[in-house]
Amino acid sequence: MNIEKFIQRTEVLHKRLADLYQTANVLPWISQDLLPQAFKELYNTSKVVQLAAEELCQQNEELIETRNSLEAERQHYQELFEFAPDAYLVTNTEAIIQEANFTTAKLLNVSKQFLVGKPMINFVPLEERQHLRSELIQLSQSDRAKELLIRLQQRHGELFDAALTVAVVRNPQGKATSLRWVIRNINERKQGELAVVKNDSDLFYERPVDKHSKGETIPLNPLVILYVCQGLIKLSTYCETGEEVLIGLATTGMVFGSSLTSLNIYQATALSDVELVPIYAAEIATSPSLSHKLLPKINQRLRQTESFLVICGRRRVQERLHHLLELLKREVGETVPEGTRLSVRFTHEDIASACCTTRVTITRLMGKLQEEGIITFDLKKHIVLKNFD
Known part of the structure; x- marks a missing residue:
């Protein structure tokens, strides 16, 4: 029922009851004792209904005002979402698009109304879809946003490099309910940069x-x-x-x-x-500038790989172990009073795999080096090389 009509009806009812009550009181042939008690209660009840109706009307006005305020605020944030310079979208936990702004539609070359209901995976090249699925599974178990570097493909368009920032939304019980995405075109960002890598x-x-x-x-x-x-x-x-x-x-x-x-x-x-x-x-x-800075590091990685290959090429296991310890000393060694300590604890299994031999053989050879005083172990079982030439 319309609340205004309800108020009007309560007012008419109250007026009629008031007239009837007044008439009954002034008629000379009706005794006051004959006026039913129920009639009095009905009149009093009608006044209570009228007061409740007035209070309800006031509350209704306040609710309308609150609703209008919330709608204006919702519209404000909807416009911020729609016209943001970055591509924003919301998906369910299976990466099915639920909301997307105009920038997303432009970036993916798809009309905005056709984006809703589409799997995000459709815009990823076939060879990279499994990687994205794996990342999303890991993300669903985390509480922090993560940036993924991946290629995306426009509808009927070209591939482009993108940075996807993805965050999980959870309900009060901690269950993942949706994913929020920010998509940036790295190609466009890089074209606008004049980056110089100095260190x-x-x-x-x-x-x-x-x-x-x-x-x-x-x-x-x-x-x-x-x-x-x-x-x-x-x-x-x-x-x-x-x-x-x-x-x-x-x-x-x-x-x-x-x-x-x-x-x-x-x-x-x-x-x-x-x-x-x-x-x-x-x-x-x-x-x-970036490739110039990374090239020496890639060469360093390749030189280390060659060093491991040389170790495997040695005929005698003792020589392989000797050269491996020299390599580890150079790569992860740190000077201590007793000699050179390997900063990472290597198991006999790790050393055996690098020397292409068995763990039993490495255990025997390491024991021999320890007996000769060439190596020792610190309290954390890290190898310490002493006078190893």
């Missing part, structure tokens, strides 16, 4: 930093080269027998990535807590 700090200035804990396997994107800001990463592969083979170590200031190898199986494992900066390969191709 390593410029490599990760204003770039996202990926952090991984010790023992964690680091996901690799074939389109990205990872720069090590801090920590140590073990690079390995697997032979036909299923045994892991150590093929390199990426220390602070070095780069690595699956694009720098032809191996079908290439794994990166954090040997300590690490911080990595992803650098999109397309950026290197379009930035002479």
Whole structure:
């Protein structure tokens, strides 16, 4: 019922009851004792209804005012969303688009009304879709936003390099309900920059930093080269027998990535807590200063790989172990009063894989070196090299 009509009816009812009550009181042939008590209660009740109706009317006006205010605020933020300079969109947890602004439609070359209901994965090249799915699964288990470097494809258009910042929205129970995306065209950003890389700090200035804990396997994107800001990463592969083979170590200031190898199986494992900066390969191709800065680091990675290959080429296991310890001393050694301490604890299994031999053999040879006083171990079981020539 319309609230105004309800108010009018209560007023008419109250007036009629008032007239009837007054008439009954003045008629000379009706005794006051004959006036029903129920009639009096009905009159009093009608006054209560009228007061309640007036209060309801006031509350209704306040609700209308609040609703108008909220609608104006919603419209304000909707306009900010629609006309933002960056591409914004909202998807469900399966990356099905629920909302998208005009910038997104323009960037993806799709009419805005046709974006809703489309899977975000449709705008990703086939060869990169599995990588995006894996990243979204990891993101659903995290509470922080993450920036993904990936290629996107416009509808009936060309590929472009994009930076996707994705955040998870959760309900009060902590369950993921939707994803919020910000999409930036890296190509356009790079065309407008005159960046000059002067030192390593410029490599990760204003770039996202990926952090991984010790023992964690680091996901690799074939389109990205990872720069090590801090920590140590073990690079390995697997032979036909299923045994892991150590093929390199990426220390602070070095780069690595699956694009720098032809191996079908290439794994990166954090040997300590690490911080990595992803650098999109397309950026290197379009930035002479960036490629100039990264080229020596890529060469350093390749030279280290050759050193590991030389170790594997030695005929005697003792020689392989000797040269491996020399390499580790150079790469991760730190001077201590007792000699040179390897900053990372290597297991006999790690050393055996790099020397292409068995763990039992390495355990025997390491024991012999320890007996000869060539190596010792500190309290954390790190190898300390003493007078090792």
